[in-house]
Amino acid sequence: MIRHISRLRLTAFRNYTAAALDLDQRHVVLTGPNGSGKTNLLEAVSVLSPGRGLRGASFDTLQAHGSDLNWAVAASVETDSGPADIGTGALPDGGRRVRINGANARSIEAMSDYLRVLWLTPAMDGLFSGPAGERRRFLDRLVTTLIPAHSAAVSDFEKAMRQRNRLLEEEGDARWLSAVEAQMAELGASVHLNRTDSLVSLQALIAESLEDANFPAALLSLTPLFEDVAEPATSAELESLLAQRWHALRGLDRAAGRTTSGPHRVDLEVVHAQKAMPAALGSTGEQKALLIGLILAHARLVRLRTGIVPFLLLDEIAAHLDPDRRKALFQALDGLETQCFLTGTDPVLFEALEDRAQRIAVRDGRLARE
């Protein structure tokens, strides 16, 4: 059996007042006019994973305007070891509730035992040529589907870094600053090694499947953490290097008003392997195909490493592919043996999926099976 969502319920979530959807294990094709709620539904699935979902939105914006209820998303997931009921939503005090099989869970990471989620959206169109921060977030999402604790490590690192920046600005207590830098070094080393290990594994898998690829292969690398020092291989050595560096750079960073070096500054470099060309120089279609190839390879990696195939949320992807590529995408999705959620305004785009998909019409925050 393919792990799949068999029931999805949305309460006061964006433009959905209350909606429920019963699903079988086939792909899910959502069609409807602009602004009807297709992306919102994908976003609802995405918030069942660590992080802030596919729009990176703050959770208060998920709350449906004009509803007295708190937003909530619940799903039943069918797995080989039986069904699981999972859900998340807002607590009255502004916190976040995570429920698994009728009990409160300590954190959203616990959800990763049941589902992992990856997505591609039109907002990622400029990923290769846009700001480095977008590529780091993309990479961190990939890493989080392999290592669920990564998302929290990244945000804890950023929190500690903001504290360092404040202490530098206020010329705060030096011992306190050292303690914060030590914490940053521990988190930063783990973030950096999670990223590099995941990239190495992903690259190996891309190289392996290069020959039969319907999508172009990417060459992936991270820019160096420091220009002048080779990166140590062990976590302890990296941690000590980071702490030393930040200690030595206090004066410069104080003048700059920020922490000028570290894992928050690295960039993901992507090259189109067959054309030996930076991904950013490709046409829009080539860039999209490269991104899809990356996500498909990554989904296979997650399955190999964890035994769980991630759910893929593909927002408006089919519309931008020529018919041959679209067919290749659908074939690749079948090969993954996962339930994919696809959206588009025109049902014709999904005809090649034939009866391998269930079709849902989305109209103004309401869902109907077709």
Ligand SMILES: Nc1ncnc2c1ncn2[C@@H]1O[C@H](COP(=O)(O)OP(=O)(O)OP(=O)(O)O)[C@@H](O)[C@H]1O
């Ligand atoms: N918190 C909210 N409460 C109520 N409605 C919201 C909220 N946030 C967004 N919306 C509405 O949801 C609608 C957008 O839905 P969504 O982005 O899912 O559309 P879509 O079907 O994916 O459209 P497109 O085809 O244009 O991408 C908009 O009408 C927007 O005003």
